[in-house]
Amino acid sequence: MAGAEAIPALYQSGYFGRPKDNVLYLRFVEAAYLLYRNKIEIFKDKTALDFDAFLKFAALKEDFFELKYIVYKDLKERGYYIQSAATDFRIYPRGGSPGKTAAKSFVFVQSERIDLPFSALIQHLNNTENVRKQFILALVDEESDITFFEIKRVDQNNGFFGEMSYPIPDLKTGPEGFRPIPAILLKERVVLDNKTVSEKLYQNAFFGKMMDEDRLQLSLVEALYLMEQNRIEIFNLNSEKMTPDEFVEHASSIEPDFMKKYAIYKDLKDRKFVPKTGFKFGTHFRIYEKVESLDKIPHSEFLLHVISPDHLFKMPVTSGAIRLANSVHKRMIYAADTGRKIEYIEFERIKM
Amino acid sequence: MAGAEAIPALYQSGYFGRPKDNVLYLRFVEAAYLLYRNKIEIFKDKTALDFDAFLKFAALKEDFFELKYIVYKDLKERGYYIQSAATDFRIYPRGGSPGKTAAKSFVFVQSERIDLPFSALIQHLNNTENVRKQFILALVDEESDITFFEIKRVDQNNGFFGEMSYPIPDLKTGPEGFRPIPAILLKERVVLDNKTVSEKLYQNAFFGKMMDEDRLQLSLVEALYLMEQNRIEIFNLNSEKMTPDEFVEHASSIEPDFMKKYAIYKDLKDRKFVPKTGFKFGTHFRIYEKVESLDKIPHSEFLLHVISPDHLFKMPVTSGAIRLANSVHKRMIYAADTGRKIEYIEFERIKM
Numbered sequence: 058m059a060g061a062e063a064i065p066a067l068y069q070s071g072y073f074g075r076p077k078d079n080v081l082y083l084r085f086v087e088a089a090y091l092l093y094r095n096k097i098e099i100f101k102d103k104t105a106l107d108f109d110a111f112l113k114f115a116a117l118k119e120d121f122f123e124l125k126y127i128v129y130k131d132l133k134e135r136g137y138y139i140q141s142a143a144t145d146f147r148i149y150p151r152g153g154s155p156g157k158t159a160a161k162s163f164v165f166v167q168s169e170r171i172d173l174p175f176s177a178l179i180q181h182l183n184n185t186e187n188v189r190k191q192f193i194l195a196l197v198d199e200e201s202d203i204t205f206f207e208i209k210r211v212d213q214n215n216g217f218f219g220e221m222s223y224p225i226p227d228l229k230t231g232p233e234g235f236r237p238i239p240a241i242l243l244k245e246r247v248v249l250d251n252k253t254v255s256e257k258l259y260q261n262a263f264f265g266k267m268m269d270e271d272r273l274q275l276s277l278v279e280a281l282y283l284m285e286q287n288r289i290e291i292f293n294l295n296s297e298k299m300t301p302d303e304f305v306e307h308a309s310s311i312e313p314d315f316m317k318k319y320a321i322y323k324d325l326k327d328r329k330f331v332p333k334t335g336f337k338f339g340t341h342f343r344i345y346e347k348v349e350s351l352d353k354i355p356h357s358e359f360l361l362h363v364i365s366p367d368h369l370f371k372m373p374v375t376s377g378a379i380r381l382a383n384s385v386h387k388r389m390i391y392a393a394d395t396g397r398k399i400e401y402i403e404f405e406r407i408k409m
Numbered sequence: 410m411a412g413a414e415a416i417p418a419l420y421q422s423g424y425f426g427r428p429k430d431n432v433l434y435l436r437f438v439e440a441a442y443l444l445y446r447n448k449i450e451i452f453k454d455k456t457a458l459d460f461d462a463f464l465k466f467a468a469l470k471e472d473f474f475e476l477k478y479i480v481y482k483d484l485k486e487r488g489y490y491i492q493s494a495a496t497d498f499r500i501y502p503r504g505g506s507p508g509k510t511a512a513k514s515f516v517f518v519q520s521e522r523i524d525l526p527f528s529a530l531i532q533h534l535n536n537t538e539n540v541r542k543q544f545i546l547a548l549v550d551e552e553s554d555i556t557f558f559e560i561k562r563v564d565q566n567n568g569f570f571g572e573m574s575y576p577i578p579d580l581k582t583g584p585e586g587f588r589p590i591p592a593i594l595l596k597e598r599v600v601l602d603n604k605t606v607s608e609k610l611y612q613n614a615f616f617g618k619m620m621d622e623d624r625l626q627l628s629l630v631e632a633l634y635l636m637e638q639n640r641i642e643i644f645n646l647n648s649e650k651m652t653p654d655e656f657v658e659h660a661s662s663i664e665p666d667f668m669k670k671y672a673i674y675k676d677l678k679d680r681k682f683v684p685k686t687g688f689k690f691g692t693h694f695r696i697y698e699k700v701e702s703l704d705k706i707p708h709s710e711f712l713l714h715v716i717s718p719d720h721l722f723k724m725p726v727t728s729g730a731i732r733l734a735n736s737v738h739k740r741m742i743y744a745a746d747t748g749r750k751i752e753y754i755e756f757e758r759i760k761m
Contacts, residue, residue: 241461
């Protein structure tokens with residue numbers, strides 16, 4: 058609380074606190090900042106507290122007070138107007154201020170050491186999207202540096218679709234039309250021994266990788282996709298034809314989360330993207346919007362990692378993944394099949 | 410086995426197999442490659458096997474045959490001479506060949522889906538270093554692309570040392586000399602409220618980060634290091650002085666592997682490096698060899714991640730970490746304290 062005469066000037070100098078009935082109610086971070094700037098004095102039991110004493114007091118009373126103070130001070134010094142929100146802060150666009158413009162962003166402050174549950178993230182996104190705000194995660198690392206991420210659903214508004222016009226090339230193999238091509242399942246991959254079909258699948262739709270001039274190696278997700286579309290039939294090493302169930306059982310024994318990954322792969326194909334492995338980037342997929350010719354493969358636009366709805370984002374790992382995507386000029390997306398829908402969530406590092 | 414007359418020519422055409430008593434013993438990968446190249450025929454029960462039949466046969470008999478074949482074929486087509494080794498392959502330097510030169514590298518082939526235990530890696534490194542070979546890990550991803558990593562100890566030969574001449578600046582605080590500076594422990598960081606000392610620690614040795622003009626925020630590892638060197642004394646929020654044990658207990662409650670990380674931090678300081686957090690890169694540390702002035706902070710040379718001796722390298726995660734280090738022009742190092750010594754292992758992606 059501040060003396061009644063000083064309130065209007067103090068409030069209007071930076072829209073600090075919440076004025077009510079001639080009293081200005083300040084949050085601890087606001088009070089600490091105004092104390093540091095020598096704009097107010099803080100008394101406890103009639104004794105004035107210096108900054109360190111107030112820091113200790115606030116840190117005892119409010120969980121992660123110091124993190125919030127670090128972010129609050131940083132944003133103030135960048136010239137933003139900040140107010141309290143359902144998340145930690147609500148900030149106004151540059152040139153805007155409370156009463157004049159609507160707030161632009163909700164800022165959520167978190168330590169790099171605390172995991173962020175996917176479910177909590179979705180809750181935050183729903184809350185911010187409902188009021189059409191930007192959602193910003195401010196991560197404070199152990200050395201008190203702040204990294205800002207904008208997090209958003211990528212399938213809002215303008216959609217999330219590729220432009221690959223033929224997800225599976227026409228595979229007619231003779232005058233009688235089409236029949237599934239036989240392929241062999243090795244332990245972790247499937248080999249197709251048909252030069253014409255192999256070249257079509259590889260050249261026209263970027264399936265698999267040629268083993269030699271005649272044979273195409275398919276990944277397990279690619280193989281299941283082509284099997285489900287009735288384009289190939291798969292035989293095991295004993296030359297027995299496999300059912301899709303048998304194939305899934307085998308693939309899941311190699312990769313426990315195979316079906317979780319396949320659900321996203323299939324959805325991406327339905328969206329006319331070209332998903333290929335993201336192994337070199339440590340993610341499940343790298344994604345092209347379109348591959349016209351293998352002679353000029355474009356840069357992939359996205360890295361995509363598949364997670365479970367009960368995923369906990371480890372912040373250092375997540376930060377590294379986003380940094381890598383940035384440094385190779387790709388967008389970083391996490392995808393989770395919640396059962397109700399597939400959520401595609403983008404994390405983008407932003408400068409404030 | 411090949412007919413006796415053809416053996417010398419076949420062997421010398423590419424140093425395939427192991428000739429002995431007029432018989433040439435071929436490994437499955439060599440036989441498959443020669444079959445693909447139409448250099449040999451393979452008979453089983455008096456029937457000639459085509460490539461697919463032999464592929465199935467070999468895949469049933471030899472674990473991960475297809476992975477080894479993919480790498481073998483790739484290296485052959487790059488013009489290397491290859492022979493069997495304790496690891497999967499032994500390869501000769503460009504221009505060299507068996508009998509003429511010594512082998513240069515041992516190649517170990519692995520699926521991206523299989524974890525590599527740190528202990529197995531150390532065993533491989535010992536074996537290759539004993540015979541002065543280069544150790545190469547060939548990782549085959551789900552789409553049959555190969556990524557080659559050279560793995561080596563960085564503290565061999567030329568050593569692994571920084572050039573920071575004053576790991577802790579001279580902190581004399583008065584005519585009577587030096588005494589520890591009081592600092593406050595907040596939840597995840599330590600704040601030092603002494604303008605002169607704060608600036609010295611920050612400006613001269615890149616400790617912590619300034620909170621404002623007067624105060625320095627230290628990370629938990631930095632704080633323990635300065636506490637152990639008797640440069641600071643740490644008080645909790647109730648203004649009670651903490652013992653090092655109490656501090657370690659608190660830090661370990663925040664970060665369960667705190668002491669594992671601290672052991673490496675301290676060793677790096679002893680080696681005259683400047684370790685700072687690698688959070689933005691998803692690693693424990695980024696490391697500078699020397700920081701002369703904060704006005705021109707150089708690029709950090711290394712990213713370093715601390716692991717346990719029982720660590721299992723997940724290959725997609727490891728591949729992503731190395732790719733990120735590469736893309737920001739840093740070297741990627743993993744460090745583990747085995748109790749007997751601290752191992753510093755570098756992973757470098759190489760083109761073959």
